[in-house]
Amino acid sequence: MDTQRNAAFESLLREHGYTHRGLVKDVNRISARIFGRPGEATDRHVRRWVSGKVRWPTTRYLLPLVEIFDRPPEAMGFVPRGASSRLPVPPPRAADREEDDVRRRTFVVGSTAATVAVVLGLDETPVSGRLTFTDIGRINNAIGRLDAHFNAIGGGPLLTAATAYIDRLRDAVDGCTYGPGVEKALHSSISSLYSSAGWAAHDDGQGDLARLHHAAALQSAILADDRRGQARAWSNLAMQARTEGRHREALQINRAALDSRQARQDPRVAALLHSRLAIGHARAGDYPAAARSVLAAETAHDRFDTAEPAPPWLRFLDAAEIAGLSAIAHRAMGRLPDAEIATAQALQLLAPNMRRNKAYYGVQPAELQVAQGDIARARTTAAAVDTSALSSQHISDRLTHVHRTLTTQEPRP
Known part of the structure; x- marks a missing residue:
């Protein structure tokens, strides 16, 4: 296979006054600090980086090079393997x-x-x-x-x-x-x-x-x-506006976020924004638009690249969360049986380590059952919600409200 000499990396060596042996010494020293064991780079590694035979060094040497030259791998002339261009995490x-x-x-x-x-x-x-x-x-x-x-x-x-x-x-x-x-x-x-x-x-x-x-x-x-960070912030601002009852403002913010390039290119971001937009449309009374947004969120979820790991802040967004957000939208549209079905699906799919979300969606069936007059079942559901290991005022307030409501209700015959 033809290789192209890495002129950018070769220029960096000259700019910083590095010989191959001198670079190897610093790479191995920093590698030992990062990875806890001595580095094993040799002159041959450097020659292969310069010649282009190695287009993307292993993490053990790439991270030290990033630290030495204070620039990302691509700026050193390296070409990432596969679709991902993310810097490896130490x-x-x-x-x-x-x-x-x-x-x-x-x-x-x-x-x-x-x-x-x-x-x-x-x-x-x-x-x-x-x-x-x-x-x-x-x-x-x-x-x-x-x-x-x-x-x-x-x-x-x-x-x-x-x-x-x-x-x-x-x-x-x-x-x-x-x-x-x-x-x-x-x-x-x-x-x-x-x-x-x-x-x-x-x-x-x-x-x-x-x-x-x-x-x-x-x-x-x-x-x-950071386009992804901007989309995340806009989405959160829309959620906050909706929480405060400013539904039209929430819709405007959410639409602006969906128009971003990041939302168009990243199905995970699109799925989150469409899910929250569905809730916004539902609470503003536009039920057809809410239903379209629910479908758009599910379609975006189907496009997730499972081989590409999600960024940490989006790891919560899986099939369970999509179902849970869909349930909130159905509830806002008055479709309480559909909301209960979607909530049950979310609870079934949630991973065991998502204890906060389990409690969050665990309160929701009780709220829905109260709204449908099924008081006896709501009592059983609410009693099963475990918040003992949580510290969430938001969830505690919702559960307290359910229990307070139940004390004033009689079970349905």
Whole structure:
């Protein structure tokens, strides 16, 4: 097979004054720090990178090269394998791997803000010195763990931790040095964190704070030129407007997000936006448009590339979540039996680790049964909802409202 010499990489070696042997020494040193074992790169590896025989180095050498030259792989002339062009994520350190099970148990039994920060390693992000793409990878790993714990326990203890981590990353913006590529990646990470904090605030019943976080997420995504981050922020702002009863505004925001290039190109983003648009149309009274949006969401879901992993913030969006959002739309349209069927499907499909969503959709059948006058079944359903391991004011308020309503109702004969 014909190969093309990597002139960009060769130019970098000259610009930084590297010999092949000198580069190998630094690559192996950084590889040992990242992966916990000595690197094994040789002069031959460098020759193959320069000649183009190796178009995309293995992660063990690619991450050190990114750190050394402070630019993404493509800017070094490397060509990604397959459809994905994402930078590999650095592995957790050995100590983190050894303590992971203990940390997870600690998190579940002691979910205070201080515990969250320790478990997620939020205090390990540097706020001075040189910031590299390796650091960005670790930051994104921490945010991904934050999102995973939200799905497990809700937003209560995560809100303070997320807000503190935002402050730390903003300190990194001002206190660290970095290249333009790292700068954009850092703003993208901050946008993602703001979105996570917004959801935690929403789950904790703090709507005003949630709106501020979602607006800040949009601003950071714009600074990063992150189209996916912008679509995410717009979607969250639409959800927040709908929660506050501003349905027309929610529809306008949602439509704007759907017109973005990211929504047109990414079926996961499209599925989320169409699902939320369906709810918006339903609550605004446009039932035919709501039904079309439900269908569009399901169609987008069918186009998911299962070989391509979802970004951490979108991992919750699976067949279960699509069914759950469809149930909310059906409920808003007054189609209560359809809503109950879709909710049951969501609960059946939800993964065991999605405890927060299990409780969220677990309350919904009881609400639907109350609305249909099936009080006896609603009592049984509500009693089965387990929120003991959660910290979600939003879910607790809904369940409390159901129980309060049931105390004033008589079972249907």
